[in-house]
Amino acid sequence: MNTQDRLTVPAAEAARLERSRRPGFNLLTMAAVVAALTIIIATTAGGYWLEIFTASFAVALAAAGTGLLYGRLGLISLCQYALVGIGGWVSLRVYHAFHPPFEICVLAGGLGASVIGVLWGLPAIRMRGLYLALATLMLAGAFQVVIANWSFPNGGTNFLGYMGDKPRVDMARPPFATAEAAYFVYVAVFLLLGLILLELHRQSKPGRAWALISRDERMAAASGVRIVFYKTWAFALAGFLAGIAGGLLAGCYGGLDSGAFSASQSILLFAVSVIGGVFDWPGAIFAGLMFGVPPAFLNYLGVNGYLATLLFGAGLIHALITAPTGVSGQVMGLIERLRRRRDAGTSS
Amino acid sequence: MIRIENLTVAFGGVRPLDNLNAELTAPIAGLIGPNGAGKTTLLNVLSGFVRPISGTVVLDDIDLLALSPIRRVAAGLRRTFQQELVVDDLTLWENIQAIADHVSQTRRDGEQDVDRAIAFVGLQRQKHLPGRRANLFERRMVEIAKTLVGRPKVILMDEPGAGLNESETERLRELLVAIPAEYDAQLVLIDHDADLIASVCVETLVLDFGKRLALGSTRTVLDDPIVRKAYLGNA
Numbered sequence: 001m002n003t004q005d006r007l008t009v010p011a012a013e014a015a016r017l018e019r020s021r022r023p024g025f026n027l028l029t030m031a032a033v034v035a036a037l038t039i040i041i042a043t044t045a046g047g048y049w050l051e052i053f054t055a056s057f058a059v060a061l062a063a064a065g066t067g068l069l070y071g072r073l074g075l076i077s078l079c080q081y082a083l084v085g086i087g088g089w090v091s092l093r094v095y096h097a098f099h100p101p102f103e104i105c106v107l108a109g110g111l112g113a114s115v116i117g118v119l120w121g122l123p124a125i126r127m128r129g130l131y132l133a134l135a136t137l138m139l140a141g142a143f144q145v146v147i148a149n150w151s152f153p154n155g156g157t158n159f160l161g162y163m164g165d166k167p168r169v170d171m172a173r174p175p176f177a178t179a180e181a182a183y184f185v186y187v188a189v190f191l192l193l194g195l196i197l198l199e200l201h202r203q204s205k206p207g208r209a210w211a212l213i214s215r216d217e218r219m220a221a222a223s224g225v226r227i228v229f230y231k232t233w234a235f236a237l238a239g240f241l242a243g244i245a246g247g248l249l250a251g252c253y254g255g256l257d258s259g260a261f262s263a264s265q266s267i268l269l270f271a272v273s274v275i276g277g278v279f280d281w282p283g284a285i286f287a288g289l290m291f292g293v294p295p296a297f298l299n300y301l302g303v304n305g306y307l308a309t310l311l312f313g314a315g316l317i318h319a320l321i322t323a324p325t326g327v328s329g330q331v332m333g334l335i336e337r338l339r340r341r342r343d344a345g346t347s348s
Numbered sequence: 349m350i351r352i353e354n355l356t357v358a359f360g361g362v363r364p365l366d367n368l369n370a371e372l373t374a375p376i377a378g379l380i381g382p383n384g385a386g387k388t389t390l391l392n393v394l395s396g397f398v399r400p401i402s403g404t405v406v407l408d409d410i411d412l413l414a415l416s417p418i419r420r421v422a423a424g425l426r427r428t429f430q431q432e433l434v435v436d437d438l439t440l441w442e443n444i445q446a447i448a449d450h451v452s453q454t455r456r457d458g459e460q461d462v463d464r465a466i467a468f469v470g471l472q473r474q475k476h477l478p479g480r481r482a483n484l485f486e487r488r489m490v491e492i493a494k495t496l497v498g499r500p501k502v503i504l505m506d507e508p509g510a511g512l513n514e515s516e517t518e519r520l521r522e523l524l525v526a527i528p529a530e531y532d533a534q535l536v537l538i539d540h541d542a543d544l545i546a547s548v549c550v551e552t553l554v555l556d557f558g559k560r561l562a563l564g565s566t567r568t569v570l571d572d573p574i575v576r577k578a579y580l581g582n583a
Contacts, residue, residue, distance in 0.1 A: 211435045211437060211438050211442075211446060212446050216433050218395075219433045221396075221397075221418065222395050223421065223446070223447045223451070223494070224418050224422065224498075225450055
């Protein structure tokens with residue numbers, strides 16, 4: 001086979017590659033999938049299950065942040081669920097202090113978690129692997145200790161917004177999304193916007209810079225990439241998504257329980273993110289659903305939901321050994337193989 | 349033009365470069381020597397990844413050692429690595445655009461630079477192919493295209509032909525020869541393929557144990573008995 005033969009891509013495949021590279025193509029696919037999933041769940045699930053799916057979609061945003069750090073940059077961050085808690089704390093505090101529109105509370109949560117994530121991440125930014133994992137796990141541990149003492153704001157007037165054991169003042173949802181189904185759709189819109197934000201990053205300058213850094217930091221530096229700047233950007237974006245998730249969870253339950261934000265939850269979120277897949281956008285949705293649905297299903301069956309942790313452990317080992325791209329990578333790979341088979345059939 | 353004066357690099361007691369002096373002025377200069385001669389160390393010094401204990405390196409009129417790796421890129425220095433470093437998850441176009449993002453003046457300039465580089469290396473049909481599906485020759489072409497965006501002044505290529513077959517090496521040779529005229533850039537080429545060096549490089553610097561063994565026209569250098577003994581193993 002000579003060089004020119006090897007350089008030839010079938011016309012049908014070249015056209016498909018051109019089509020799939022268009023910026024709007026992935027976004028439309030993403031919107032269609034999230035919309036279809038949302039409609040199916042909103043019309044079939046109710047009560048308890050709708051609340052579980054709402055929380056799962058919110059957590060999917062945080063998992064998308066984990067995917068950004070690990071899938072795009074190879075950075076193991078074990079504080080993502082703590083950042084969810086930080087975002088929830090800020091959202092609740094802003095709500096109880098000022099009663100602004102719900103979206104402002106959620107955005108404040110995102111910004112708060114983003115700032116904390118960057119401040120913690122900056123000293124750790126030159127670390128990789130185990131050292132970064134440990135440094136970020138320390139943040140998760142620190143948050144667990146702090147929130148156990150502070151608790152989440154529940155309507156108090158002091159700095160912490162906590163008024164002891166008095167009945168909690170719930171965070172009000174947006175007026176058009178007070179019903180469970182409407183709020184689920186509302187969270188799904190946030191999830192879609194978060195995934196779009198990440199996809200737009202992936203398709204533009206920062207996403208390409210992250211890819212170079214992930215491939216080889218020296219090559220990236222020799223290409224003019226400011227490595228610390230782009231890593232900090234990734235930490236900020238991942239923290240923002242986690243904080244948004246925290247605000248949405250606070251809206252889902254009306255408030256948050258400090259016992260739900262142990263450091264082990266951050267490790268669990270990382271595990272389900274890897275199982276779901278950190279390299280493709282559907283992985284975040286798989287991860288969110290795995291984080292919320294199996295424990296709830298076990299509880300529904302009368303079995304302790306923590307048993308799901310064992311299943312996730314087995315799933316993680318399976319993913320690391322046989323499917324490092326996770327569930328989403330396997331699904332996307334299958335779709336790609338089917339497309340190529342179709343293109344080969346078209347051109348022959 | 350690259351001028352190297354009294355350049356010494358020390359790793360503990362080892363000196364991969366030892367008081368090296370050389371001036372590379374030809375449009376395509378070769379850098380050869382046996383394994384461990386200090387070739388890649390010299391490229392790492394030029395790129396800013398290795399700090400010498402003494403000496404100066406001047407690129408045109410710029411004191412290169414005073415600049416950070418990123419500022420050296422802004423000054424027009426480009427390089428490839430021994431291992432091809434195409435990102436599997438990006439398309440070939442995106443792999444090159446990722447460099448243009450940081451070295452081209454404007455976004456429009458960047459896109460034009462990428463299109464021109466892709467046409468130059470002949471990857472128009474494959475430009476939207478994911479990196480993971482590119483073969484070795486296509487990946488090597490991407491590595492070369494990455495160095496051509498954003499007005500390069502000096503391009504350092506570390507074994508760009510590694511792993512290529514005969515016909516692919518011939519195509520590579522045509523491209524390398526065309527770069528100085530097409531891009532107004534100087535090319536410094538490291539390769540173990542003496543035929544490639546002989547057919548492409550106007551002048552060649554030979555290193556041995558971190559010292560300059562020879563510098564001159566490629567034909568003269570390759571015919572030098574001392575060079576043949578040290579590098580090619582026969583006199």
